Amino acid sequence: MKVSDKCELCAGPAGTLLWKHELVRVVLVDDPNYPGFCRVIWTEHIKEMTDLPPPRRAFLMAAVFGVEQALREVLKPDKINLASLGNMVPHLHWHVIPRRIGDKSFPNAIWGKAENEGQPEPLSKEQIAALKKSIEKYCSVLNH
């Protein structure tokens, strides 16, 4: 399996681990402006989606959509944002971001201009536990 010594996503979980499979993991990102911001990280050090064979692309996307479904179920955001950029860390990963009207940069991308002030409540322990349970529910199909 391809691993890079210099890659922070190869080095460790890079967030609070919510779900793990041999091929992929889901972590909660520590960003106070976007509670519930998750990353879906491919285990192998691969750069682009189309570096993966189509069945593996489908597998990774099923995990991404599982996380989207769980975030919608638990947090009921106004919008979901999905992105795979990797310009700084060229190790395949997806941002799955629950957005709220009035959050820091809404309606811009979270990488764009700040529009709003104030900080949202962090997720409670109960919400994190519910999110974990919901991700397990929607991603468990990937274990079979």
Next chain:
Amino acid sequence: MKVSDKCELCAGPAGTLLWKHELVRVVLVDDPNYPGFCRVIWTEHIKEMTDLPPPRRAFLMAAVFGVEQALREVLKPDKINLASLGNMVPHLHWHVIPRRIGDKSFPNAIWGKAENEGQPEPLSKEQIAALKKSIEKYCSVLNH
């Protein structure tokens, strides 16, 4: 089929049409800073990926990955960026953006801080024709 009167993606192609299917279309975005920037737009006015049943999600992603593959083949970018945001236009669409080291905002997201000056060469007619042909090649499987 769900259509919205107020939606610019329901109203017209919203870019130079490169490929079209009943369910989805691919357009070239007119952004001089990012030549080759494509959008893959779902025909129906739907908000989130998980509003679609799983086979339709897979269909749309196959088109997105077909465009990624074509952009890599024709333009050989340094990185591909994929994103489905829809905060401003809640009609399901994907940005497929060929990135180059030194482009306007590299290594930031294109929605982030500008880092570099100067403007790249626009795509030539020949490059646009090659891109169209390559997208047709990689997306034609969706016609069967």
